[in-house]
Amino acid sequence: MPKGRALAVFERLDAVLQADLLAGLQEADVAEVFAGLSPDDRVALLDELPASVAHRLISGLSEKDRALTSTVLGYPQGAVGRYMSPEFVVTHPSLTVGETLARVRARLDDAESVYTIPVTDAGRHLVGVVSLRDLLRGGGTEPLRRPYLATPVGSIVRARVVWLLVLALGATLIVRVIGLTLLGACTRAAATGGLMPLLGKTVKADPAVFSNPFISTFVDAMGLVIYFLIATSILGL
Template structure:
């Protein structure tokens, strides 16, 4: 997309928002007609609940369904609450089974039951299949609508089958090959079109990559992305094909997981919806719990300062370096934690690699401590005195080593006990390093300065 197109899109979006603000429904409808689906979604995500419902009602039926499918499930739920019952049933029936399940999780149980009863028997069975798997598993995010091939079938027969199910299948570019329901191979549409009509599928298929339906959704999505395939077959415990994970769904799962990690690393809960579409109360709730936890943790720092009050009274200059030392320690720990959390998500390291990670982070911490400690020693010695410089330099060496080590190990500990590694990252590490770093600082000062 070139700059001129971007400018035009922004101008249309601004004009649409102005028409909505002016309550000019005619102008709003006209502007919506000339906008693409992605543009409309971006505008909807910026509106409040009432405005979003008004704009959605002005969309043509086909466009409305297309837009609805691509919205977050929380926004879908809000839009449904503003539609008539018959409109709700129509929109719900047009969704793919996996999208329906995500929406059902956001709706009241009574509404969910009513919508399920309104589905055709076939769609009700497909949706119930996805609903039957645990939340957080890939079975909950897979699509049960797919086209299969049989190893004894010919290319011509398979292509006829693909054409017959073209409108119902989630994807046709990768076809699972099954025999008596069990996954035995995969074949791409490209290979089908390249082959002779009378060739057998069993001669053309390749060895399949698959995932169990109860595997964690993020792990399955990561596997699909790593393999760089368009669709990953999902099987049950007996290796029977139950669904497929398409690459677009895999990317959506990974985007959601990374947004969650980023939020928790920063000390808040994920919003799970666009920022401007999130009520202020929800933003407050996502942050206040962590702030209270961190505030309680910060009392450790206060207790340490109180414990070494006599030391500070003898050498008041030591107070000047407290922000430098605890800031450097916190930043060093956060860097290590963020790196290891990311490595865990990518599968680069596993909890059993803890000793290797520990050894590497100790070396990294010592190296950083030597560099920063040497600089701190030179500056503090020049401005104050050599003993003060020695205290600062040695403390930086110790704090960096400790922070890098703790920052590297804590996410792995979280992973080992089945907790979110991001929760064990920056907020708690910062609190721990602040208190431990101050203790180290005052102990070194008492030793070097003899106070």
């Protein structure tokens, strides 16, 4: 079995069974397996091992892993702290969704879980949590908190006034284009609908058979032509 899969299976075993399996491994293999466990799983395993073996395994860890394991070991047995993971991604309310996702990507290799991310203030006090699903659904420039009512009016105006002016000017011109197009298309349709039966009567054809197909095609085509001519003239396309 590949080492990665073996370690994943080993992590799911009960701590007592883990200790029994380690007893049959060589010391180098034991150290490698122990280092690959998460801090809370290491602590659960250490509780089942003799003190001398536990001390030797902790000494063989890297400085970072030893510090994380010691953090969990600092809590008494039965405390919630013994089951927590100190390897997590934390973010700040003022960071954008894109910046927080960048933090998550940078910690994918060492964070035990990134599905729920704590949000802390400047004093590292927990103010909330955000799920990875919400981050992925959010925009890259959207802040994690949305203090819209608390934001000064001047800041809101400065952030939106340019686009509002552009859209307001564009909307005014588009309204003119649509209005004139409807007027021109309706006038052309009425004129065509009135003239075609007279033309059919002149050539001695049934006005109903002669006018219906032609009127439909002609009115649709002329409507598009009128629309593009007016749009080109007003919008300067």
